[in-house]
Amino acid sequence: MKKPLPVPPHVLSFSQADSLFARLAPLSPYGKERVAEIGFFTDFEALESFYDDIEAAGAALDSLEHSARRDKLFWHLSRLTRIPESLAGTSGNSAPGSSGAANFSASNSAAKKISASSPSNADAWGLMELFLVKKFLVHYKGIFELLDDEARTRFGFFFSTQELLDVLSAGGSDAESFSISERHEPALAAVRARIARLSETALERRRKLQEAARTAYGIDFAGREMLILPVDKALDAMGKGRLGQGPLLAADPYDSRSMMIRLVPDTELLEAEEARRKARDEEKLLEQAAIVRLSALVVAAKDALQSYCRAVKRFDYSLAQWKLAQELGMVRPRLRARGTACIQCHGARFIPLEEECRERGVAYMPLDFELDTPVGILSGSNMGGKTCVLQTLVFLQLLAQCGMFVPAAAFETVVFGWIDVIGAAGESRGRGLSAYGFEIRRLIEVLHAAKNEPGFAVFDEFAHTTSAKEAQALMQAAVEQLASLSGTVALFATHIECSLPEGKGTAYRMAGLDSERARSIIESTPAQSERSLDALLAQINSLMQYKVIRTGKASAHAKSDALAVARLLGLDKDLVDRAQELLAESDTRRAPPAQDKQKERGAE
């Protein structure tokens, strides 16, 4: 499997795909780790395998007929702990080399912390590492038992460490908890019994001393380790203690009028405590020996544990993908072999925009689109949705090549070697480049990449910051060159008129503004500027037909409805009328005079 590529930040930002990645909610630490490894895959087989995993995870869930069993599966996944990194060895296994990929999850830092504090070999292991392994095994086994054979085989689940689990389960009062018990080290029983006796002796002795202090001095410690007494009372009690009339007291000054007193342990108490300390040292050695033995057993099962972690990672991640796909109505993409230029979608939804529309109470129109030539040019009204078309396509392509299902009724595409966005607003430029300079740099990169490997590039209002004439020439040249490169697909959203190479390009336009209705609204409501922006946008939204129309013309150019949209946005009527006048004059100048036309016809 080829390593995934990191998703370029500007592509991520343009497509807002990270907002969807962030909604993936695996339950186990390994599933969460996998989310952080999301990257752009260029391997056809790998992508198909990811899609198969998602479907298999869904089938595994469906096979659990009762919701209680499903809840149990989710519970086990959420309770499963991360075992020491030296055992798990999962990092990067399912998506290696993704260090440059965006970090979508906070779980990574937690993983590092545990890993940093975990020993690299079993000699340095302690109680916590064994606790983690036991808890992991308990829940792993729970997941394993809930899955059917098909899912087990698909994701690599097996369970061959019952013996280890039994040994670890010998310590702890419930399935998850862990302590070193006498069953781990039989010699502990005698030592612990001795410690218990000595503890009881010490406790009893302390009680007696406290009782004696109460009787002799009228001082009640009531379970507290020290007391604050007025100096005279403290000194009186200490004096009595020295005379043997009660237990000995130790005192420290508290302030100028009071002292802090403690009971001085007597010989019996000291002896009991010393004997307990020695027994505790013995116990510590025995516990350490047990820990070393148990750790060796765990290390011996390292291969199995690594496989468990990989299986959980793959299954939990795929299950999260399945759940998201169900929630958002996502489907499996259909992939075509590389080299063909074809992207086709039906009912495609750009989820961030769809949700924004829902929040704003305006209609959202899913996208139907088909591009089967190397270059496509999309023109149309201002605010007519051209950029959203590009965003939707990049969004879907990115999800598909990250191994995810896509929000559409159907999506068929090619596995590209790279994906890029040129001219997107909001990209940070830096290094002294102007917006134009930055676009040119990106174009150079895209052309260079396209010569090496077919990719998918979208151009959003390319060259719009330079003079119209030069922009047109530059774009024409770029279109011609991109059309000549095999396998690369480029889609331009533009207002610039451009000729398309024969058989290599397709022109599209947005259905755009419903001119009749727009005119009637503009004429009937002259005070557009007094309306709130939200109201104006809602109105434009209702007048726009967010639909892509394949024009079939060799030359791509559609009207922009710029003046009507400006009016709908509240621009002063006189200003718009004057612009309309100028536009009409310019059109008249450009059109050949009627006599000339007749001459032309006669010549023909």
Place this chain on the structure above:
Amino acid sequence: MSLNAALFAGRVNFIAGFAAASGKTMLAKAILALLREKGLKCALISAGYEGGGREPAGAPALKMPSLEMPTFEVEKGEVFSTAANALPFLDCMPELIAGPVGSSALGPIVLARAERSGSAILAGPARSEALATLVEAARHLRGIDAVIIDGTLDRLTQISVLPDPQLYCAVRADRADCQQIAKRMATFYQLVHLPKWDASRAREGEALIFEGALSSATLEKHKSARDIPILIKDITRVFLRPDEIASLSARGRLFIQQEISFRGFVVALRDIEPEEFMFYLPHDVADSILSWNPYEHEEGSRFAQQAQAADIGRSARYKRGDV
């Protein structure tokens, strides 16, 4: 009112203090003793630790417990938060029951149950979310009757994520700093008694709503909005000077969305009598003193009259001419 087990049983109790060595851990131990006398079992959780908190990024975890880590004598069945590297040093036969949750300089934090009486080293996460996870796990454990959090004041933000916490403030004052401490108590009292915002007033533009911290700088930015109420999520978001808090409170401008249940101050005095100390306190603050030093011997000590704290307060106010 003095301390008693009923105050703490069945609740999440957060102990704050104005500084290190203000008696928080001693108060936690005293509460523990009260609960044990009633046969109740506690979960003890530390919120970071004094002078520490999180280790600097990249720093190796300490391998040995530091002297600063609070050591508790725990009884069989009690639960406590501790750190992975402290486990070999505990002689209470710890059984690990939850975690790891967050981290400390002593490594990842776990929740352990003492399988026998013995010593335990308390350690806890500095991050609020991790603390909340620990507390949530501890309060639902079978056989646990109360949760005590040995907290800090500089990380009081932690309390905002806890489930229905009760806040106690441990205070230590002596003759040299009693006036300053009294002022801090008054400010703290004002904060924990900020009025709750009435949602029915929450029409657009009627209040300045601060989602994050309210500091002197943010207040300065909005100085033109002099008479508009200020709404904050809870008191842990307030980082104003005492005079600013007093001024806003006096003008009835500061409101909170989420109340914190403040149960009172527990005050340990050195070289100063309660009557004298209370002279420096506004009467409502004096009335909120829940207890004097819980280690004072009740009978025959110079604080024998502590049960009549309210009387002392009245007497002090009488001298001052408040009543």
